[in-house]
Amino acid sequence: LKWLKATGHLRRHKEPRSGDAMERRALNQDANGSPDASVPAGGLGWVQAGVILYAFSAPSAVMAVPYAIGMAGFVGGSLICIIVTCASVAGSIMLLQVKLAYPSCHTFGQLGGKLLGPRGQVWGNSIQLGNFCLFLPCALRFCALALRGIGFGLPFLGNCDDYYVFLIAGVCLLTTQARTLSNTKYFSFVSFVCVCGMAVLMIVAAYRYENSQKVPAQYFGNPESDALASLVQTAGGFTICAWAYVPAFLTVELSDCMGRPGLLSRSLVLSGVLNVTISLVVGLTVVQRWGYRVGEVITITRGVPAWTSGSDLNTAFNVFQLTGNFVSYMLDSVPLVRFCQKAWSPGFRDTWSPKDIWRYLWFSIPTFIFALLLSTFVPSVNTLLDFTTALTTPMVTQIYPAVCYWTLLRQDGRVEGDGSPSGRIPPLAKFSVGSVFLVGCISLVVCSVKAIGYVSLDSLRPPMSIGCEGWLIWTDSA
Numbered sequence: 001l002k003w004l005k006a007t008g009h010l011r012r013h014k015e016p017r018s019g020d021a022m023e024r025r026a027l028n029q030d031a032n033g034s035p036d037a038s039v040p041a042g043g044l045g046w047v048q049a050g051v052i053l054y055a056f057s058a059p060s061a062v063m064a065v066p067y068a069i070g071m072a073g074f075v076g077g078s079l080i081c082i083i084v085t086c087a088s089v090a091g092s093i094m095l096l097q098v099k100l101a102y103p104s105c106h107t108f109g110q111l112g113g114k115l116l117g118p119r120g121q122v123w124g125n126s127i128q129l130g131n132f133c134l135f136l137p138c139a140l141r142f143c144a145l146a147l148r149g150i151g152f153g154l155p156f157l158g159n160c161d162d163y164y165v166f167l168i169a170g171v172c173l174l175t176t177q178a179r180t181l182s183n184t185k186y187f188s189f190v191s192f193v194c195v196c197g198m199a200v201l202m203i204v205a206a207y208r209y210e211n212s213q214k215v216p217a218q219y220f221g222n223p224e225s226d227a228l229a230s231l232v233q234t235a236g237g238f239t240i241c242a243w244a245y246v247p248a249f250l251t252v253e254l255s256d257c258m259g260r261p262g263l264l265s266r267s268l269v270l271s272g273v274l275n276v277t278i279s280l281v282v283g284l285t286v287v288q289r290w291g292y293r294v295g296e297v298i299t300i301t302r303g304v305p306a307w308t309s310g311s312d313l314n315t316a317f318n319v320f321q322l323t324g325n326f327v328s329y330m331l332d333s334v335p336l337v338r339f340c341q342k343a344w345s346p347g348f349r350d351t352w353s354p355k356d357i358w359r360y361l362w363f364s365i366p367t368f369i370f371a372l373l374l375s376t377f378v379p380s381v382n383t384l385l386d387f388t389t390a391l392t393t394p395m396v397t398q399i400y401p402a403v404c405y406w407t408l409l410r411q412d413g414r415v416e417g418d419g420s421p422s423g424r425i426p427p428l429a430k431f432s433v434g435s436v437f438l439v440g441c442i443s444l445v446v447c448s449v450k451a452i453g454y455v456s457l458d459s460l461r462p463p464m465s466i467g468c469e470g471w472l473i474w475t476d477s478a
Contacts, residue, residue, distance in 0.1 A: 041257025042180050048185045050270035052254060053247045055191040056331045058275070059324025060142050061244030062195050062282060062300045066202070066270060068244075070292035072237030073220040081279050084241045087439035089272040090432060091398045092247040099255050100262060101408060108252050112400070124400060125339075128249060131392040132336040134289035139329040141381040143168045146325060149299065149318035152310045154243065156226060160468035165375050175330035176337045176364040179350070180190040181250065182257035184330055191327035194320040199282045201317045202298055205306035206289040208313075213303030214291035222292050229460060232453030236296070239450040242443050243389045245275040248397045253335045259289035296382070337364040338364075379464035379474065386451035394447060398426035398440025406433045 044052075069077035098111050108128040113121030144164035148154075157163040178184050215223060224230035249269055255261040273461045286294060295301040299314070307314045341348055341363045349356060378384050409425050454460045465475035 005419070008442055017046060019465045020175070044182050044185060044254070044257050046258070046260075046263040046266040047270065048188075049254055049258055049264055050267035050274070051192050052181060052184060052188040052331065053250060053267055053271035054245075054274045055188040055195065055324070056250060057189055057244060057246055057328060058195045058278075059198070059321060060139075060196050061240065062202075063321070064240045064265075064296060065244065065283040066280040066286035066290075066294045066298055067296045068237040068240040070217050070237070070281075070287045070294050071222050071233040073218045074284060076220040076234070077237050077241075077283065078280055080238050081241045081283075082276055083439065084238075084443065085245050085272050085276050087436050087443075088245055088247055088397045089268050089435045091401035091440070092251045092268045094433070095248055095251045095401040095438065096261070096264050096268070098401075098404050098408050099252050103261070106253065106256055107335075107398075108249075111252060111404055115404050115411075120404075127337060127392045127395040127400065129339060131249065131396060132332050133367060133370060134374070134388040135332050136329065136336075136367065137373075137378065138381050138385045138388075139325055139332060140165050140172060140375045141370055142325045143322055143329065144170065144375075146318045146322035149307075149309070150315050150322070158469070162376055162468055165372070169372055172326065172333075173364065173368050174276035175326060175359075176333045176368070177360065178330050178334050179338065179360065180257060181254050181331070181334055184327070184334065187327045187330060191324045194324035194327075195278065197320040198317060200326070201313060201320070202282055202293055203285050205304070206286045207298065209304050209306045211290040211293075211301070211303045213293060215293050217287045217292035218328055225398035226459070228453075229457055232450060232457060232460060233448045233449035235453065237387055238443070238446045239386065240296075241279075242393050242397075243385070244279065245272070246393060246397050247271055248250060250331070250335065250400055253338075289475065297370065300384060323372075328333070333364065333367065336367055336462050340364070340367065347467060369377075377466055378474075380462045381465055382462045383451070383455060383464070386447070386454060390444065390451045394440045394443035398436050398443065402433050402437035409433070 010181055059293070065081075068081065071077070073082055098115065099105065102111060102114050105114055107125070109121040109123075109125035112124035116123070141161070143159055144167075147168055148157075148164050154164075154167075156166070158414065160318070178187070213321065217223075221234050222230055224233060251264065254267075255264050286298070290301065290304060293302070299307040299317070301307065305311075307317075337360070341360065344363065345359070350360075374379065374384065409429055454462065461476075463477070465472065465477070467473040
């Protein structure tokens with residue numbers, strides 16, 4: 001932030017660029033010249049925006065951070081968490097500067113179109129919207145598993161997770177009626193409280209219960225005897241840090257919901273601090289107590305009686321988890337459905353009349369059905385999440401923002417204030433962009449190793465099946 005102010009980017013991007021005067025006048029208008037309802041007149045505060053950024057994936061991520069620390073080591077896991085978070089914050093700040101330079105761009109892909117041409121717009125839309133579409137079935141499954149974990153579950157649904165998905169799917173569909181991220185602020189604070197509740201319960205469980213199968217963790221890596229499996233598991237720890245905090249997915253859309261978009265940089269720093277603090281406090285504490293062999297989701301950790309069905313601790317944990325993941329589904333679907341609405345019905349009036357409520361519900365139906373089908377017929381949602389992370393998350397959080405910002409820097413560096421050639425880009429700017437881009441490339445490779453490795457190695461492959469007892473379509477078990 002100090003470098004951005006020193007080099008003038010924060011100041012310069014607050015003013016309209018001379019070639020975009022007509023674009024600025026169209027900032028708050030839709031395709032028909034009417035006020036764009038997706039750009040609210042009031043706006044979020046930067047603290048509210050920071051909570052939304054953190055709450056986007058935290059409810060599912062907080063359950064997995066002990067696994068990240070256990071597999072990558074106390075020091076290794078902590079460094080990965082800090083480095084990836086810092087790169088994600090920096091990438092989002094770069095993306096914000098591009099957004100401030102082109103305030104009439106309201107989506108990830110539109111920014112790419114301005115700087116990189118049509119291919120840049122296709123690239124941006126593919127990685128952002130593709131992730132949104134592929135994460136929805138994961139959020140559905142997370143909600144279903146949390147519902148099943150409350151008390152002793154629902155006896156009439158048996159042991160079939162798919163039935164729980166069908167039961168909560170309708171509630172998830174209704175969350176899309178939030179329509180804008182500014183309407184999610186109160187839900188996001190509820191989600192944040194749930195994340196804190198889950199973190200506290202995990203720490204309480206770690207001190208209340210012993211792990212009968214405890215194997216002490218290492219400072220770097222893990223003590224797995226199989227070298228290849230150990231490497232893939234370490235990559236798994238990196239992958240969790242990669243998808244646990246992804247502010248760039250909401251940066252462009254969220255800046256439109258703020259009265260002062262430039263203050264989103266504070267929101268990004270706040271959310272990054274929250275992510276590192278909660279992740280390290282929970283992860284280090286649990287792994288110190290239970291060893292490195294904790295479950296990829298904490299509730300499946302073997303040798304620990306804390307998560308038995310019907311226990312008060314397990315029930316409270318799953319209530320928090322269910323509520324938080326409902327909000328995650330909401331935050332994931334809001335920009336996705338808004339994109340569909342603008343593509344299919346740009347003249348939509350966006351009122352709360354019964355007619356518009358039904359119309360907007362129909363805009364969300366295609367992606368909802370897609371998510372429901374994937375959640376039901378994909379053999380392993382964990383594997384889906386791994387490949388979704390590898391193929392999209394490093395692109396969105398580091399690589400794409402670095403490429404867009406570098407292009408903006410080159411454009412700004414071509415001329416001085418009087419129009420004479422310049423071509424100078426500060427060395428610190430080159431280092432910052434290069435570092436974020438490098439972290440993104442490393443993350444892409446490491447996350448791919450985890451995704452492929454967990455499918456290829458028998459010892460790490462998750463259970464895979466399609467259907468339930470009575471309509472079992474396929475299973476990998478003998």
